[in-house]
Amino acid sequence: xxxxxxxxxxxxxxxxxxxxxxxxxxxxxxxxxxxxxxxxxxxxxxxxxxxxxxxxxxxxxxxxxxxxxxxxxxxxxxxxxxxxxxxxxxxxxxxxxxxxxxxxxxxxxxxxxxxxxxxxxxxxxxxxxxxxxxxxxxxxxxxxxxxxxxxxxxxxxx
Numbered sequence: 001x002x003x004x005x006x007x008x009x010x011x012x013x014x015x016x017x018x019x020x021x022x023x024x025x026x027x028x029x030x031x032x033x034x035x036x037x038x039x040x041x042x043x044x045x046x047x048x049x050x051x052x053x054x055x056x057x058x059x060x061x062x063x064x065x066x067x068x069x070x071x072x073x074x075x076x077x078x079x080x081x082x083x084x085x086x087x088x089x090x091x092x093x094x095x096x097x098x099x100x101x102x103x104x105x106x107x108x109x110x111x112x113x114x115x116x117x118x119x120x121x122x123x124x125x126x127x128x129x130x131x132x133x134x135x136x137x138x139x140x141x142x143x144x145x146x147x148x149x150x151x152x153x154x155x156x157x158x
Contacts (some may be wrong), residue, residue: 008132018108022101031056032068033101036090039074040098044089046079073097 023030031054038053039045045053051061065088068074073094079085090098116122139145 022104026097026101028067028071028073029064031060031064032073035064035068035088036073036094036098037102039088039090040095040102044077044087046082046085046087048085050088068094 019030019033023033026033026036028036034054035050038050047058047061047065050056050065051058054061056064065074065076069076072091074088075091076086076088079087113122113125116125
């Protein structure tokens with residue numbers, strides 16, 4: 001399992017580099033490009049929904065949306081279901097950019113899995129990734145996660 005954990009760690013690092021390279025190519029930050037793709041996949045969202053999907057504060061999302069709107073990627077419009085909120089949607093250039101980002105990612109995933117011909121292999125890979133996502137999300141949500149590491153520091157100082 002340790003070897004697999006090392007490979008997953010390398011995957012996470014490669015993913016970080018990939019996201020940074022895509023963002024630089026687009027001329028935006030990684031959170032901005034993640035927002036574009038989220039809007040591409042889900043349609044218009046409220047700033048609160050964007051904040052929740054990216055695990056950011058709403059104040060951070062306000063600045064992020066200002067940058068995206070200033071670059072011509074998104075628009076803000078009144079939310080027809082809630083007069084107190086707005087919806088963020090993609091402009092034409094935002095939609096084209098988001099689609100290009102996601103299509104490139106989908107192409108890269110397909111390239112990586114090109115050697116797996118059987119649907120069963122692809123299904124097993126998808127299932128393993130889904131399980132890993134669930135475990136990592138549960139761990140990230142643990143209320144006592146900081147305590148695990150605090151005791152290490154305490155024990156090393158004694």
